Amino acid sequence: MAETITFTKGHGTGNDFVIIADPDGALDLSPAQVAALCDRHTGIGADGLLRVVRTAAMPEGTAGGDAEWFMDYRNADGSLAEMCGNGIRVFARYLTESGLAEIDADGARIATRAGAKTVTRAGTGFEVDLGAWSVDEDGPLVRVRGWNVARPGLGIDVGNPHVVVVLPDDDDLDGLDLTWRPILDPEPAAGANVELVVPAEPLVQNGVGRIRMRVFERGVGETLSCGTGVAAAALAVAHWAGEGAPAEWRVDVPGGTLGVRTVARGAARHVLLSGPAVLTFTGQVALA
Incomplete structure (x- = not known):
């Protein structure tokens, strides 16, 4: 029998995402499964998928620093991506609305494959420090x-x-x-x-x-x-x-x-x- 999971849909200026909470890193989503979830005709439909997982549950070396939560971002075709600027703001919204984290003017750290990023409240949305370029x-x-x-x-x-x-x-x-x-x-x-x-x-x-x-x-x-x-x-x-x-x-x-x-x-x-x-x-x- 297929496993049933709960998801949330979100977007940042129309860049949309399927969000799946997996705090303990129990889900092992294949590229094909991600692509199926993101398919706009036969799935939920999205530009990408955000898996909400604790940094401690990620493989060693994937992320580090002082961030409790890791944004496991996948493109719509199932491939891994380092970072997503709209996605991390939607990720921050999910953390706050779900009661998993508080994000205020002082900010919170979120881990990504491009390193940990600081996200703060900004008006009705969020601002992320992407770092140096x-x-x-x-x-x-x-x-x-x-x-x-x-x-x-x-x-x-x-x-x-x-x-x-x-x-x-x-x-x-x-x-x-x-x-x-x-x-x-x-x-x-x-x-x-x-x-x-x-x-x-x-x-x-x-x-x-x-x-x-x-x-x-x-x-x-x-x-x-x-x-x-x-x-x-x-x-x-x-x-x-x-x-x-x-x-x-x-x-x-x-x-x-x-x-x-x-x-x-x-x-x-x-x-x-x-x-x-x-x-x-x-x-x-x-x-x-």
């Missing part, structure tokens, strides 16, 4: 279906890999065909999310940078939003803008608007992502 100016060329020529991409790593491409105007962004995976040349060994970005005109309004973005996520496809991708896109445009770039950004995605800011943390600069996190319903499902 790195830039690869020799990023791959990117070809989207329908383009006659490939365009240069900037590599940005915020705990998971991204390639950001700037477009000239909104018509180019709106006309993109992202039903097919963009081709990266060379293809990064671990793959990468691809962000297509249009800066606002003017770029800076009242001291805040504004951009629009669409994204193709590895292991998923085009999504309404990608939290780490939003951070990567803002960092890429700031990199291109140079020293006069603002430290605060607003990024519009098909699912809503997210905030990005950079702050000093000792000798390093960190990037922080803020936005809403919503739990929509709870149910039960039989594991295949």
